[in-house]
Amino acid sequence: MDLLVTVKEVKGHCPVHKVGDSFTLKACYQLVSEIPVCMHGLASLMPWYNALRVSEPAxxxxxxxxxxxxxxxxxPDVCQYTGGGTVVYEISKVR
Known part of the structure; x- marks a missing residue:
């Protein structure tokens, strides 16, 4: 099972991602990307990627x-305080 991660929204200014950017977590442990991936964003996905592989988001x-x-x-970037940007990621299963 692969997961497709797509940037759904950017609040503030993210120096790495823009809306529509995407990357794949192949077999849920191999990061596959043609674009740079923010480590802060990746950290927000880490607690969930395995759980989402075998269960439903709900x-x-x-x-x-x-x-x-x-x-x-x-x-986790609190853009209103850091001047950066926080990104909302949409995660879909790819069979």
Whole structure:
């Protein structure tokens, strides 16, 4: 099972990602990307990538309002205080 991670939203200014950027977690442990991936953003995905491989986003309270098959996590940058940007990632299973 692979996970497709897509940048859904950027609040503030992220120096790495823009809306629409994506990368794959192949077999849920191999990062595959043609673009740079922010380590802060990757850290926000780490607690969830294995769980999402074998269960549904709703099991963890990560499901979206419109599409229950997708999970959402946010990077930890508190942009209103740091002047940076926080990114919301949308995570989809790819079979």
């Amino acid at each position: 099991d963890w309270g990560l499901d979206g309002k419109e599409d229950k098959t997708k999970a959402y996590v946010q990077c």
